Amino acid sequence: MGSTAVSVIGLGEMGRALAGALVTAGHPTTVWNRSAARGDELVARGALRAATVEEAVGASPLTIVCLLDYDVTDALLRPAAGALRGRTLVNLTNGTPAQARRTEAWATDHGAAYLDGGIMAIPPTVATPRAFILYSGQKRHFEAHRESLEVLGAAEYLGAEVGTAALYDLALLSAMDHMFNGFFHSVAMATSHREGTAAGFTRFLVPWLTNMAQMMPTFAADVDSDAEPSFTQGLDVVLSGARNMAQASRDAGVRADYFERSVAALERQCAEGLTVYSAPEAVRDLRTTSD
Known part of the structure; x- marks a missing residue:
């Protein structure tokens, strides 16, 4: 069972999955979301609800952020900058390497340790063997919280250059995007004649792509x-x-x-x-x- 207190900011589907995994693992977990009701189920399971972002950051040595984008992240975190000193901020919000570098510089200026990450999972697979999360930033910050981060999925450290996790995240997502667009294109072709069905065609497509992936x-x-x-x-x-x-x-x-x-x-x-x-x-x- 975990003992390190962790705060989670952002309770969309993914944020709720992350916070839920931490609660299940026994970590004292504080949550915050603009729409507070999204945390009701987590609070019922033992999480603490923070009234403000600053309160959430101040409640734990480790804060995990999972929001829509970096603009939202910046808007929410900047007013709480004073609470960051001496704490670790792990940003799992999807963004670009340049945004990761800017956020690391800002967090460091305010006395916080910073890691950037990319979640390679969908909410139902968080905290299962099918999930892994990419991290980059100073290794000492990663090692200090590796045990807590492993609760969410296999923690893959990519190096000190803080933009690497975002780069790999978006590169992996681009491969997925091409794959799905290729699937939709191929199905549109295969079903262009009267006898073609998506299910019948996909029966051949899956083993073909599986073989080619090798x-x-x-x-x-x-x-x-x-x-x-x-x-x-x-x-x-x-x-x-x-x-x-x-x-x-x-x-x-x-x-x-x-x-x-x-x-x-x-x-x-x-x-x-x-x-x-x-x-x-x-x-x-x-x-x-x-x-």
Whole structure:
């Protein structure tokens, strides 16, 4: 059972899941939310309700913030800055690396230890083996509260550069976003004829994507290596496939803008004299500035 007191600011679905996990683990837990009623169930389970953000911060050595965005976070925390000195602030609000750096500088100026984080879970999976949370900031701050943070999910420390957790969080979310958009696109294509159903098509899609996901460590090793890539395809073959996917989408009455951009990028690479498609080249082509 936990003993470190923890305050949670923000009781949306995720914030309630975080606070609930801490209560279950035995941590004395103080909660605050603009709409106080959102904390009723937690208070019934033993949490304490703070009347103000300043009171919540002052109640515990560790405060976890989980709000809509950094603008809301700034607006709520700045009036309570005086309560931060000597305490640790863990910000699990979704935001950018630049926002994380600015918030760390502000918190440090007010005498607080600061960690930034990214929650890789949905509320029902918090505090289960399926959840992990990314953290970055000074390692001594992370180690001081690792045991409490592990209650919420596997605590993955990424280093002292405070923006790293936000960067990885958004990169992981971007992969998810592309995956779901790819699913919706493929279903729109597959159901464009009378016999097609989303369920029938998805029966093939899930094992196909599961198999293909096993290629990612190979791609990653190629990106990290200075050696010749271990997996390549002929650029002409990849371009032909992209053209076919674009045309089949259009024929099915489905937007083809993603594949049209891919065709344009591949045609540019061909014009530059490239003949091989590889993971390192794909990553380089996506960057707007050179390495």
